[in-house]
Amino acid sequence: MDALTRRQLLALCRDFYAVQAEGFDASRGHEPWPGWHRLAQSLPRARGSAEAPLRVLDVGCGNARLATCLARELAEGAEALDYVGVDASPALLRAARARLAPGLARRCRLVELDFLTDAVDGGRPGDALPPGPFDLVALMGVLHHVPGADWRLALLAACARRLAPGGRLALAVWRFAGRPRFERRRVAWEALGPVLGRTVDPARLEAGDGLLRFGADPERPPRYCHQVDEAEIAGWSSELGLEGVDDYLADGAEGDLNRYRILARPT
Structure with missing residues (x-):
């Protein structure tokens, strides 16, 4: 993917959250995703107490519901986090x-941090993330906003480098494609106006790239979303040099809206 297209897709994400953040936050609610409870069971047992708190980096944390969930799951509560x-x-x-x-x-x-945009000008996605080490690095519903398979892998590699020995990299990948609820919200690329002064060229996009409307107002900006395919997800463990810990579907009305992959850095 060329640099201009990547900038345009990132700009679409920025514009979406600048306008839709309040409604998006309200739609998330206060409760954790069901899949997070199983995630909590895979955490390193050596951490998670007041004496040895679980060190967590939540990449793309949104309204930080994961912190609340983890505090509930840990026996000693917030003091263990x-x-x-x-x-x-x-x-x-x-x-x-x-x-x-x-x-x-x-x-x-x-921390307010755009961990992607600066990489367009020569850096690597995720290089600006806090250095760690962390016992858990989580990306919950983030990777569909990362343009390009090479960038998704680079971001995950940056996260893996921040893991403590035995630490977990936890991923939840949104599975929206083909579901009527979301297909009805698709916006054609041709219907999109100029982004950063130029139209987005569909020929320069990846298979799986799309635009989705959020809410009922067609005048509000859509969000850029990529449907990560199963083959790409399956390859991350070996490409990152991490061990598979768990792999499951959870969330949504049918219990399969997100694909979870839990990977571990060898001890």
Whole structure:
């Protein structure tokens, strides 16, 4: 994928969250995704106490619901958690700060960081992420906004480098393609106006790239989404040098809206 197309797709994501953050946050609710409970069972057993807190990096944290979920799952609660959430949306981070319980908020650091855009000019996706080490690096519903298979792998490699020995890389990949609810919200690339002064050239996109409307207002900007295919997901473990821990479907009304992959750095 060429640099201009990548910039355009990232700009679409920025514009979407700048306009839709409040409605998007409200649609997420306060409760954790069902798949997170199983994720919590795969965490390193040597961490997760007040003496040895679970060190977490939540990449694309949104309203930081994962922090609340983990604090509930840990036997010693928030005191057993050392959480860093990063997101490019200041509005979603404000929502996160407003929602975190006071005791949990003291254990959380929320960072406004665009960990993708700077890489267009020669860096690597994820290079700007906090260095770690972390016992858990999570990307929950993030990878569909990362343009290009090479960038998705590079971002995951940056996350893997931040894992402590035995640490977990936890991924939830959205499976929206082919579902009537989301197919009805598709927007044709030809219907999109100029982005960064030029139209997006569909010939320069990857198979699986699409535009989805959010909410009922057709005048609001759509979001760029990529349907990551199963073959790409299956290859990440070997390409990253990580061990597979768990692989399952969860979430949504039918219990299969997200594909979860839990990978571990060897000890």
